[in-house]
Amino acid sequence: xxxxxxxxxxxxxxxxxxxxxxxxxxxxxxxxxxxxxxxxxxxxxxxxxxxxxxxxxxxxxxxxxxxxxxxxxxxxxxxxxxxxxxxxxxxxxxxxxxxxxxxxxxxxxxxxxxxxxxxxxxxxxxxxxxxx
Amino acid sequence: xxxxxxxxxxxxxxxxxxxxxxxxxxxxxxxxxxxxxxxxxxxxxxxxxxxxxxxxxxxxxxxxxxxxxxxxxxxxxxxxxxxxxxxxxxxxxxxxxxxxxxxxxxxxxxxxxxxxxxxxxxxxxxxxxxxxxxxxxxxxxxxxxxxxxxxxxxxxxxxxxxxxxxxxxxxxxxxxxxxxxxxxxxxxxxxx
Numbered sequence: 001x002x003x004x005x006x007x008x009x010x011x012x013x014x015x016x017x018x019x020x021x022x023x024x025x026x027x028x029x030x031x032x033x034x035x036x037x038x039x040x041x042x043x044x045x046x047x048x049x050x051x052x053x054x055x056x057x058x059x060x061x062x063x064x065x066x067x068x069x070x071x072x073x074x075x076x077x078x079x080x081x082x083x084x085x086x087x088x089x090x091x092x093x094x095x096x097x098x099x100x101x102x103x104x105x106x107x108x109x110x111x112x113x114x115x116x117x118x119x120x121x122x123x124x125x126x127x128x129x130x131x132x
Numbered sequence: 133x134x135x136x137x138x139x140x141x142x143x144x145x146x147x148x149x150x151x152x153x154x155x156x157x158x159x160x161x162x163x164x165x166x167x168x169x170x171x172x173x174x175x176x177x178x179x180x181x182x183x184x185x186x187x188x189x190x191x192x193x194x195x196x197x198x199x200x201x202x203x204x205x206x207x208x209x210x211x212x213x214x215x216x217x218x219x220x221x222x223x224x225x226x227x228x229x230x231x232x233x234x235x236x237x238x239x240x241x242x243x244x245x246x247x248x249x250x251x252x253x254x255x256x257x258x259x260x261x262x263x264x265x266x267x268x269x270x271x272x273x274x275x276x277x278x279x280x281x282x283x284x285x286x287x288x289x290x291x292x293x294x295x296x297x298x299x300x301x302x303x304x305x306x307x308x309x310x311x312x313x314x315x316x317x318x319x320x321x322x323x324x
Contacts, residue, residue: 004301006238011304013245014260014311015276017253023165023179028157031186032150 139202145193157186160203163277164210170261170269171214185213204284207274211288218266241308244315260310268303275300 024030101109140159144152164185169178188209196205248256261269271289278284285300286293 003238006242007301007304007308010238010242010245010311011272011307013242014253014257014307015272017250018257018261018273018276019254020162021166021169023161023182027161027165027179027183028154031157031183032154034183034187035153035190 142193142196145190153190156189160206161186163203164206167207167210167270167273167277168214170264170273171211171266172217173262173266177217181213181217182210185210188213200287201284204278204287207277208288208290211270211274214266214270238308241312241315245311248315256311256314260307260314263310264303264306267299268306271296271299271303272307 140156141149141152145156161182165178165182168181168185169175172178172181185206189206192209196202245253261272264272271285274288275282275285278288282293282296282300286296289296289299291299
């Protein structure tokens with residue numbers, strides 16, 4: 001074995017024990033802070049279910065609708081279900097028709113709804129900025 | 133020693149997906165930082181240069197054509213960023229004289245190395261590489277990070293494979309000389 005080969009084997013043997021150094025814990029955050037381009041970028045949302053599952057689901061629902069229509073027809077559905085729905089709507093109307101709000105309570109509800117809407121926008125902005 | 137990241141999602145990064153870029157940084161930060169530290173010999177500077185490297189990677193990612201491995205490309209950016217910093221600082225560590233290798237038998241050093249425990253060897257490697265010049269430290273580290281691939285190494289250093297071979301041999305020789313100095317004289321005498 002010549003000198004060069006021996007040297008190569010020696011250093012190979014030494015470097016097997018080499019290990020990597022680690023930068024500071026906030027290294028990645030510091031890099032992102034230096035990139036205004038990526039900070040302004042929007043977070044890319046990924047749907048929980050893939051598209052194919054949605055397509056299969058939509059196909060199954062459509063198939064179900066087609067099977068029901070074929071077996072019962074439109075007129076039977078009207079007579080069976082639409083009347084029931086009308087009855088349900090009427091009873092809900094009756095229930096809420098009896099409820100009376102004072103003027104103050106109405107203003108409080110409107111103001112509460114408005115603040116809820118504003119808070120939703122602020123929260124959305126906050127969450128977006130955390131992900132960017 | 134290897135810490136290879138998966139192929140990054142370049143398209144997502146170019147579309148501004150910060151999570152994809154964070155993953156790229158997490159995958160390669162230890163490698164980039166290690167190369168920077170070995171070349172610059174200073175933790176603060178290495179951290180700064182490693183961060184600048186990733187900023188450059190982000191800005192020039194659209195120019196990456198995939199002609200070489202992604203790790204090769206990222207090392208090339210790291211190496212060049214470190215060279216720029218060294219030139220700016222105008223500091224250079226002097227090389228160990230290569231003639232000194234004639235004065236000792238490699239077998240003795242090899243035998244002495246066998247007696248050292250694994251965790252002591254890791255510390256020894258670090259100490260020895262620290263004493264190399266930035267050029268030697270870079271070529272030795274990158275050679276082993278790139279799984280001893282001379283072709284990839286020649287792309288990183290922008291030099292021909294033959295030149296890289298010669299430089300690597302010289303770096304190995306200097307590392308062996310430093311290694312001999314680091315090993316306790318008593319250990320060497322036992323095998324001398």
